[in-house]
Amino acid sequence: MFAAGAVLGLMLLSGCAGEEGSARGGSEDPSGEWGDSSDTTAPSLELDDDGSFSGTDGCNQLSGSWSIDEADHVQFEDVASTRMACEDVDTWLMDLSQATIADDTMTVLGTDGSEIGTLQRESD
Template identity: 55%
Template structure:
């Protein structure tokens, strides 16, 4: 059971973490042309209202939105696979918004398309590389 105080503490912690992760940045490229580790640094998806997107920083942080809730967490890359650490999310009620991105566990990059998979390895959606990187 969540009490108002616990929810307030969680929300405050998420907001503080969002403000700290906004300081990172980078100009990575998608994929790995030399067969090495994939580099997802930058923004994937649309920044339009109610659209999912993720921003990956060089220091291993990822922030974004599932179209309604704010998301934050960490990422690592092993070969061609991006693995997400625990992803924290706000818990807003979202009407007519598919919040598929909050179930992300891994991803791969093919050119300018990121394929996102859930815990079972099933594809749950794709994100295109943002043009504003």
């Protein structure tokens, strides 16, 4: 019950934050494509405006949801992925937990908060 209240509270806060220029509504809006989606062997993510995301680590497919926390970090939640054995592919993106964004660089952090990799915003 408490968890449901906390989720509702976060949803309300994230809705308000967008109006005040947070990462979601401001110049650091994380929605869009990150990495090179035209290269099927490279890691990439697509963050949709509805709070869902999809992507690949260069072999496995990833999906889930994302939100912005009070520190303007992107939080990845409900992450699901395929688990194929991939020869010669660095599957670092499978360990994503959160990310920070500065300009056109997304720094992806693992569950322990350490940097595991970066993705560049894909040009329009």
